[in-house]
Amino acid sequence: MSAPDIKSAACGSSVAAPIRERGQHEVFCGLTSIIWLHRKMQDAFFLIVGSRTCAHLMQSAAGVMIFAEPRFGTAIIEERDLAGMADMNDELDQVVERLLSRRPDIKMLVLVGSCPSEVIKLDLDRAAQRLNKVHAPDRRVLSYSGSGIETTFTQGEDNFLTALVRDMPEKSETAPASLLVVGSMADIAEDQFTRIFSSLGLENVAFLPARRSTELASIGPDTKYILTQPYLGATVTELERKGATRIEAPMPLGEEGTTLWLRAIADTFDVQQDKFDAITGPGRERAKKALTHYREQLEGRRVFLFPDSQLEPAIARFLHREMGAEIVEIGTPFLHRKITQPEFDLLPDSVAVSEGQDVDKQIERCRAENPDLIVCGMGLGNPFEAEGRSTKWSIELVFSPIHGYDQAGDLAELFARPLGRRAVLEVAV
Amino acid sequence: MQLTIWTYEGPPHVGAMRVASSMTDLHYVLHAPQGDTYADLLFTMIERRKTRPPVTYTTFQARDLGADTAEIFKTACREAVERFKPQAVLVGASCTAELIQDDPGGLAKTLDLGIPVIPLELPSYQKKENWGAAETFYQLVRGFAGGRTAEPKAEGARKSCNILGPTSLGFRCRDDIVEVQKLLVELGVDVNVVAPLGASPADLTRLPNADFNILLYPEIADTAARWLEREFKQPCVRTVPIGIGATHKFIREVAALAGVDPEPVIGSEDDRFSWYSRSIDSNYLTGKRVFIYGDATHAVAAARVAEKELGFKVCGLGTYSREFARDVRAAAKEYGVEPLITDDHLEIEDAIIAAQPELVLGTQMERHVAKRLRIPCAVISAPIHVQDFPARYSPQMGFEGANVIFDSWVHPLTMGLEEHLLTMFRDDFEFNDDAKASHLATIGGGGSKSGKAVQNNGAPEKVIEEPANDMVDGSPSWATDAEKELKKIPFFVRGKARRNTEAFAAQNGLALITVETLYDAKAHFAR
Ligand code: SF4
Ligand code: SF4
Numbered sequence: 001m002s003a004p005d006i007k008s009a010a011c012g013s014s015v016a017a018p019i020r021e022r023g024q025h026e027v028f029c030g031l032t033s034i035i036w037l038h039r040k041m042q043d044a045f046f047l048i049v050g051s052r053t054c055a056h057l058m059q060s061a062a063g064v065m066i067f068a069e070p071r072f073g074t075a076i077i078e079e080r081d082l083a084g085m086a087d088m089n090d091e092l093d094q095v096v097e098r099l100l101s102r103r104p105d106i107k108m109l110v111l112v113g114s115c116p117s118e119v120i121k122l123d124l125d126r127a128a129q130r131l132n133k134v135h136a137p138d139r140r141v142l143s144y145s146g147s148g149i150e151t152t153f154t155q156g157e158d159n160f161l162t163a164l165v166r167d168m169p170e171k172s173e174t175a176p177a178s179l180l181v182v183g184s185m186a187d188i189a190e191d192q193f194t195r196i197f198s199s200l201g202l203e204n205v206a207f208l209p210a211r212r213s214t215e216l217a218s219i220g221p222d223t224k225y226i227l228t229q230p231y232l233g234a235t236v237t238e239l240e241r242k243g244a245t246r247i248e249a250p251m252p253l254g255e256e257g258t259t260l261w262l263r264a265i266a267d268t269f270d271v272q273q274d275k276f277d278a279i280t281g282p283g284r285e286r287a288k289k290a291l292t293h294y295r296e297q298l299e300g301r302r303v304f305l306f307p308d309s310q311l312e313p314a315i316a317r318f319l320h321r322e323m324g325a326e327i328v329e330i331g332t333p334f335l336h337r338k339i340t341q342p343e344f345d346l347l348p349d350s351v352a353v354s355e356g357q358d359v360d361k362q363i364e365r366c367r368a369e370n371p372d373l374i375v376c377g378m379g380l381g382n383p384f385e386a387e388g389r390s391t392k393w394s395i396e397l398v399f400s401p402i403h404g405y406d407q408a409g410d411l412a413e414l415f416a417r418p419l420g421r422r423a424v425l426e427v428a429v
Numbered sequence: 430m431q432l433t434i435w436t437y438e439g440p441p442h443v444g445a446m447r448v449a450s451s452m453t454d455l456h457y458v459l460h461a462p463q464g465d466t467y468a469d470l471l472f473t474m475i476e477r478r479k480t481r482p483p484v485t486y487t488t489f490q491a492r493d494l495g496a497d498t499a500e501i502f503k504t505a506c507r508e509a510v511e512r513f514k515p516q517a518v519l520v521g522a523s524c525t526a527e528l529i530q531d532d533p534g535g536l537a538k539t540l541d542l543g544i545p546v547i548p549l550e551l552p553s554y555q556k557k558e559n560w561g562a563a564e565t566f567y568q569l570v571r572g573f574a575g576g577r578t579a580e581p582k583a584e585g586a587r588k589s590c591n592i593l594g595p596t597s598l599g600f601r602c603r604d605d606i607v608e609v610q611k612l613l614v615e616l617g618v619d620v621n622v623v624a625p626l627g628a629s630p631a632d633l634t635r636l637p638n639a640d641f642n643i644l645l646y647p648e649i650a651d652t653a654a655r656w657l658e659r660e661f662k663q664p665c666v667r668t669v670p671i672g673i674g675a676t677h678k679f680i681r682e683v684a685a686l687a688g689v690d691p692e693p694v695i696g697s698e699d700d701r702f703s704w705y706s707r708s709i710d711s712n713y714l715t716g717k718r719v720f721i722y723g724d725a726t727h728a729v730a731a732a733r734v735a736e737k738e739l740g741f742k743v744c745g746l747g748t749y750s751r752e753f754a755r756d757v758r759a760a761a762k763e764y765g766v767e768p769l770i771t772d773d774h775l776e777i778e779d780a781i782i783a784a785q786p787e788l789v790l791g792t793q794m795e796r797h798v799a800k801r802l803r804i805p806c807a808v809i810s811a812p813i814h815v816q817d818f819p820a821r822y823s824p825q826m827g828f829e830g831a832n833v834i835f836d837s838w839v840h841p842l843t844m845g846l847e848e849h850l851l852t853m854f855r856d857d858f859e860f861n862d863d864a865k866a867s868h869l870a871t872i873g874g875g876g877s878k879s880g881k882a883v884q885n886n887g888a889p890e891k892v893i894e895e896p897a898n899d900m901v902d903g904s905p906s907w908a909t910d911a912e913k914e915l916k917k918i919p920f921f922v923r924g925k926a927r928r929n930t931e932a933f934a935a936q937n938g939l940a941l942i943t944v945e946t947l948y949d950a951k952a953h954f955a956r
Contacts, residue, residue, distance in 0.1 A: 023488075023505075024466075024486055024488050024505065025463040025466070025486075026463075026466050026469070027466070028464055028466075028467055029463060029464020029465075030464075031464065047432075049430075051440065051525075051553060052436065052438075052439065052524065052553065052557065053439070053440045053442075053443075053523060053524045053525075053553070054464075055433045055434075055436050056443065056467075056468075057465070057467045059435055059436060060439075060467055060468070060470060060471055061467055061470075070434065072434075073432055073433060073434045074432070074433050075430045075431070076430065076431045076432075077554060078430060078431060078554055078555075079552070079554040081430055081554075082528075086430070092430060094430075095430050095431075095432045099432060115462045115464070115524075115525035116525055116528060119494070119525055119528045119529060147462070148462035148463050148464030148465065148488075148525070149462045149489065149490050149491040149525070150490075150491050152463060360512060377470075378469075378474050379466060379469030379473055379481065380481070381473065381474075382473040382474065382477060382479060383473060383478075383479060383480050383481050386479035386480065429479075
């Protein structure tokens with residue numbers, strides 16, 4: 001068995017001219033990425049410098065408040081800060097001081113900029129430098145922007161990873177070629193890939209973000225990197241500035257996506273085809289088997305994706321290619337052409353793409369198309385359900401393990417569940 | 430700058446959204462960046478609202494700053510009015526837009542929208558959600574009722590009232606207004622307008638027609654009620670009918686204003702609470718220590734019901750409603766506890782641990798604390814989560830509300846006889862350290878019927894029974910047999926026993942706590 005050949009695929013083209021929309025966006029801001037980043041990086045604390053709104057967003061989007069003291073918080077700017085009665089930098093230093101003394105477990109403090117901090121031009125890069133003078137090297141201080149005027153949802157992670165890359169040490173000239181896998185994934189998926197990489201004979205593999213802030217890999221011209229998440233445009237730029245080269249592939253979602261992704265890595269590191277087939281064979285079989293459970297429920301179903309995480313093109317590709325779904329519209333907050341091209345190569349030319357959003361118009365388009373399944377955010381889900389439509393919350397795509405062979409079935413199940421449930425229920429709205 | 434992790438109240442524009450979402454034919458155009466649209470999910474997810482809240486966000490971006498954010502606001506406002514055709518529009522700014530000073534009110538006026546525009550000035554860096562809701566409701570009431578006069582009424586016509594304060598995302602508002610209206614029907618009093626929940630701007634113009642107002646949720650409607658009192662000489666019923674005593678008082682106040690006889694309604698058959706509380710099986714409720722925290726109205730009401738109607742002992746009372754802190758201070762004084770006026774959830778957690786309550790009544794935040802500490806709890810106040818919007822009818826006010834309160838506060842407690850059994854047969858394997866009352870079996874380990882060793886899986890990090898850790902040097906130490914005896918005391922009172930014994934030993938200058946000391950202390954502290 002061999003990897004599917006992209007060029008012989010039935011479809012494939014560059015992105016059809018997308019609908020560009022400029023109206024009300026119904027997406028989270030970049031702060032929201034912290035909800036998974038603070039779990040991923042276990043010794044980091046994310047300190048948002050913002051308003052009560054930012055704090056309220058975090059607790060509303062996090063939804064569950066089971067962590068007594070999560071590793072994020074908000075330094076809320078108050079009237080006296082704005083009126084100049086208090087020096088904001090002093091105030092921030094005090095908040096940091098109190099926080100660090102209470103949480104000795106924190107090894108990396110991340111200052112996260114918000115709309116208010118940016119509008120008043122509070123310079124958090126400078127603040128981080130200042131705080132580093134006091135706390136480094138025991139505890140490092142970084143900063144990035146997660147503000148809603150600069151970033152949507154997953155772009156918060158993009159900015160965080162960019163800051164991390166900036167901080168990565170340079171690799172020595174003599175160090176062997178290495179692979180850097182970039183983008184947050186569930187730990188379980190990461191562990192599975194680690195096993196596959198070592199079976200393929202790849203020795204120098206690192207993940208970004210690492211689970212601990214102290215495990216930051218070094219980087220240089222011999223670093224090849226590959227993305228696991230499509231929303232990392234700024235990170236890509238920074239990695240390339242540091243001399244790393246990108247391995248192009250679709251995202252490792254579904255059996256096909258995962259195989260193409262691994263194949264691209266294997267090719268880069270000269271792994272023989274038969275070895276590749278032998279190592280990936282069992283995973284591919286398991287994934288295919290898992291997917292057949294759900295294919296029936298999704299085949300021929302018409303799916304409309306609202307913009308949310310930038311994962312939409314990759315998800316659409318998976319649903320179309322592996323589940324036989326028909327894609328009505330791919331909405332995405334931002335279309336990163338270079339990164340998404342491998343996904344569009346596998347999608348029909350005719351697929352409608354929209355970038356940005358005018359939510360009221362998009363809702364009208366969606367109603368007119370009357371799709372079988374709407375993938376959308378939490379603000380829109382219940383109102384669509386109340387109209388008798390089926391929806392899937394897109395936020396689950398960033399909160400649950402979906403990458404790799406052994407999660408392919410889970411990924412399909414996310415979309416099959418609302419349809420299956422609809423079929424089972426004898427109560428109507 | 431204040432470090433915050435969890436908050437009890439959102440920013441003031443979320444309060445305005447709650448009022449806008451409560452009403453019909455009203456739209457709110459909010460100058461705000463895209464991330465602020467998260468607030469929609471409070472309504473669509475937590476409250477399971479079936480339509481999007483009537484809010485349009487301008488979602489301006491960094492590249493618009495200094496260029497055309499004002500123009501973006503105008504476009505959004507114009508389009509929202511065309512699309513949603515409201516009777517009136519609220520306009521305002523979120524925290525970020527407040528900083529760029531575009532003046533949404535002024536901009537909207539230039540648009541000739543053909544409908545009333547109510548500009549909101551909600552200072553995001555000073556005020557919070559409830560204040561924002563109160564201010565929004567006041568501006569709406571003033572805007573629509575201002576300058577009107579009451580329609581003349583026929584001599585001897587039935588009296589009518591307005592019900593003020595219920596909103597979206599409020600605690601049990603949906604059912605409270607049904608229950609209160611039931612009482613009013615029985616009294617023969619007409620309801621003129623209920624607002625904001627379910628009212629349109631046009632309904633607000635009819636507010637002056639009522640003979641008096643009923644203020645159910647002061648946090649939301651006190652400002653408006655005071656204005657109506659001044660402007661239209663409408664007296665106001667301020668007793669919030671939570672609990673039996675308050676319900677009786679409420680009925681009497683309404684009856685006095687309406688000139689009707691309260692007695693038939695006071696003797697309602699619907700009141701099961703009173704008998705349940707008097708019945709002998711409720712004896713074990715006597716003196717149960719209860720910690721109460723919430724908005725001021727619900728916290729004060731809960732304290733009264735707990736002490737005077739269930740025979741509990743209030744061991745802590747607090748609120749995040751600074752605007753109404755005075756009421757909570759007065760109540761705390763009455764029950765002999767220190768009032769806790771704060772919205773720092775860590776401080777509240779510490780206060781709960783220190784108070785060693787047997788029941789916690791609070792918001793969703795205190796529920797989480799109580800769960801971790803393995804203390805029974807019930808929710809009595811916003812902020813609340815999805816399961817606090819029950820499918821069944823469950824008011825807090827009126828007679829049925831009292832019945833609901835009895836069930837929801839008493840059920841989490843260890844039942845009377847069960848408590849005795851736990852004490853009498855404390856060496857029974859089911860009653861060992863990890864065993865819980867049967868209905869709490871899901872938390873930590875449960876009693877194992879098969880007699881196998883009980884595994885305490887998922888034990889919380891902080892357990893209330895371990896305050897021994899923070900004992901300072903020089904405090905009395907425990908003899909092994911005394912420590913063993915202590916372990917035989919059921920977990921839910923063990924912390925208190927340990928504390929009392931240590932205090933007793935310290936008072937009496939004892940360095941070592943023996944079994945005798947334990948029982949001497951028990952006698953000393955016997956209530
Ligand atoms: S346990 Fe309750 S309050 Fe806590 S997050 Fe879940 S639903 Fe919300
Ligand atoms: S959009 Fe801006 S103000 Fe709103 S929550 Fe996000 S960072 Fe804070």
